[in-house]
Amino acid sequence: GAVVSQHPSWVICKSGTSVKIECRSLDFQATTMFWYRQFPKQSLMLMATSNEGSKATYEQGVEKDKFLINHASLTLSTLTVTSAHPEDSSFYICSATPAGQGLYEQYFGPGTRLTVT
Amino acid sequence: QKEVEQDPGPLSVPEGAIVSLNCTYSNSAFQYFMWYRQYSRKGPELLMYTYSSGNKEDGRFTAQVDKSSKYISLFIRDSQPSDSATYLCAMRGGGYNKLIFGAGTRLAVHP
Numbered sequence: 001g002a003v004v005s006q007h008p009s010w011v012i013c014k015s016g017t018s019v020k021i022e023c024r025s026l027d028f029q030a031t032t033m034f035w036y037r038q039f040p041k042q043s044l045m046l047m048a049t050s051n052e053g054s055k056a057t058y059e060q061g062v063e064k065d066k067f068l069i070n071h072a073s074l075t076l077s078t079l080t081v082t083s084a085h086p087e088d089s090s091f092y093i094c095s096a097t098p099a100g101q102g103l104y105e106q107y108f109g110p111g112t113r114l115t116v117t
Numbered sequence: 118q119k120e121v122e123q124d125p126g127p128l129s130v131p132e133g134a135i136v137s138l139n140c141t142y143s144n145s146a147f148q149y150f151m152w153y154r155q156y157s158r159k160g161p162e163l164l165m166y167t168y169s170s171g172n173k174e175d176g177r178f179t180a181q182v183d184k185s186s187k188y189i190s191l192f193i194r195d196s197q198p199s200d201s202a203t204y205l206c207a208m209r210g211g212g213y214n215k216l217i218f219g220a221g222t223r224l225a226v227h228p
Contacts, residue, residue, distance in 0.1 A: 004160075006160075034215065034216075041125075041223075043205060043218050043220045043221050044161070044205070044218050046215055046216075049214070049215060091158070093160050095160075095161075105163070105166065107163060108160035108161045108162070108163075109160050110159055110160045111158070111159060111160045113158065
């Protein structure tokens with residue numbers, strides 16, 4: 001149980017284009033989802049917290065107009081990187097907390113590797 | 118000073134060794150403590166979580182929390198090459214609604 005999927009697992013895009021990454025909780029409902037990015041050999045950096053049906057809460061320094069997050073249902077959250085640039089190339093990982101449980105129990109997706117050329 | 122300190126390693130041990138991984142933290146309000154394992158180019162996998170102080174055991178893994186010292190540990194017994202990964206500690210509490218991660222320790226178990 002508690003499986004989180006991401007799609008795509010790997011994407012290459014050209015500079016200036018937008019890319020959408022999906023995060024799905026497969027066997028549970030998630031009222032809260034989190035989006036992280038991770039650079040090589042570094043720890044996870046929280047970008048934003050996404051609650052179903054409401055606007056995402058972004059961490060300081062994260063551009064909300066560049067990283068658009070939508071949490072339209074209890075099983076799906078999307079991250080859109082708009083006008084991507086090479087410095088946006090990173091490993092993006094989502095996590096989800098099952099509804100009814102505390103935020104301490106987060107289950108992570110397998111990650112999406114984004115390369116912007 | 119970071120809220121959570123974790124030695125990034127790398128830590129290299131022979132197969133069968135007991136591995137000790139540790140984190141220290143500064144926020145005494147943290148109450149929930151977790152250990153995640155992350156293989157290269159994969160998402161983190163929740164290994165253990167504990168609430169407040171004490172020990173928790175699951176197979177070859179034992180998690181310890183010492184809130185008085187603000188110190189948490191993960192022990193791996195009979196380590197296997199398949200345990201080679203990065204281990205991340207994480208914690209929350211004190212008004213935070215998000216996890217605070219350590220930097221991660223890279224572990225290599227060689228045959």
